[in-house]
Amino acid sequence: MLIYIARRLIFGVVLALLVTLITFAVLSVSFDNVALKLAGAGASPETVTAMTAKLGFDRPLLVQYLDWLSSTVTGDLGRSLFTGEPVGPAIVQRLSVTMSLVLVGLTVTTIVGFLLGVLAATRGGAVDRVIQLLILLGFIFPALIVAIGLVWVLAITLHWLPATGYTPITEDPAAWLRSITIPVLVLAIGGSANLTSQVRGAMIDELRKDYVRTLRTRGISPLSFTLKHALRNASGPALTVLSLEFIGMLGGALIIERVFALPGFGTFAYNASTAGDVPVILGVTTYSVLLVIVVNLATDLVNGWLNPKARIA
Template sequence: MLTFILRRLVAGVLTVLTISVLGFFLLYLGARDTARRIVGDTADPEIVARKAEELGLDRPIIVQFLDWFGSALTGDLGRSWFSGQPVTEALASRLPVTLSLTIGAILLTAVVGTILGVIAATRRGWLDSSIQITSFVGAAIPGFLVALVLVLVFAIGLQWVPATGYIKAETSITGWLSTIILPIIALSIGAIASIAQQVRGSMLDAVRLDYVRTLRSRGIPDRHVIYGHVLRNSAGPALSVLGIQFIVMFGGAVVVEQVFSLPGLGQTAVSATIQGDIPLVMGLIVLTAVIVLLVNLAIDLLQGWLNPKVRLS
């Protein structure tokens, strides 16, 4: 098991390094006009040159990369070119908002998607057809449209929760829940459809296998066969889809946070990209790559626990 973990960890670290290197060179090769954007289009060339020197943009790009990479290894991702705030501080203050949405959405997706998938696979008939149609519709509707409908119905119409804004959990748990419940649902709708379909398909394939017929022939209750054996053996593919959905949700939070005016990484990503704040964009790239690494590692560990054969791959 230790070899399995180390192998996955090394592969993930190499992936993060590759993404960081490619991201840095792609961003900084197009950063020549950043100094002029910061000081203004009407600034004298001398002022622009001084600003470029201050930012280190006048140095060879390989020197800039080695300087950034050395600092990044110590946890220093530089400072924002526009606000002067340390990048790690800016990301740390907004990461909890995005993580609360993404983790809440993935938990809701796992629970509801699995329940719907099991019901569809075991009950069949009109209930199976209804769940499949609902899942198809849920997967087809864009997340931002779901978010807008939720705001119109539950926030503006029924006034059950605030339409926009964010309340920290340490300030008020109920207030915090009221500000994240609709964004969580908006992020989850499409993912629930994917998980339900995956669980349904995997279970239908599993119940046709010989070991299931053997268990049933021995008089083992059908409930125990379904939940103790079939569902566990079907969890592997669903976990892989769930890991992908987590990454998709993390990216989709950009749009949802804009709709609900949440101070998460989505707003930071949009403003940093528009401004050309490259250190902040690089920080977002590295942070996203690390989160993807951790999620994939967690999924691999769960896969290895559910299916020992995975550890040999």
């Protein structure tokens, strides 16, 4: 297991290096435009050239990347070109907003997905048909339409929840929960439909296997063999879906935070991308890659703990 973890970590480091290097190379195309923005729209060519040299954009690309990498390894991601704030602390501050959305959304997705998936597989009949209809509706409606509908009903019509804005949990936990409820629901609806479908299919396959029939003949209660045996064996594919949903929710936060005016990671990344803020874009890319690597590694470890065959492989 330790060898496996070491291999995955090495692979993750190589992946992070490749992604950040490619990102740096793509950003280098816009270095002149960034220098022009900082120098001012009416700046002379000499002023723009001086700004380019000041930022270090006139040096060889590989030298620039290695300088950035050496600083990043020590924990210094540089400063924003436009605001001057340190990139690392700025990302951590905004990432806490996004992670509150994603983690709560993933929790809701997990509870709803497993509960409905198990119910559909074990009950069948009308219950299964109703749940399949809910799955279909979750797949059909786009997130933006769901967001508009929830805001109209819960915020504008009923006045139960705020339509926009964010309250930190340290200031007021109740207000924090109210401020993230609609965004979380928007993030969780599609993911819940996907996970429910996966759990339902995996549970149906498990309940048809011979060992389940054997457990039934021995008089073991349906609840016991469903939760202790069938659900555990069916959880592997569901965990993979959850890891993908986590990554998808991080990407979805870019739109959700813009719609609901949340000061999160996605809004920060969007503003940096439109402005061409190179240090911020590289910092956002680095944090995103590291999050994906950690989540995938944790998913594989949990899957190995649940499934001995996966652990042996």
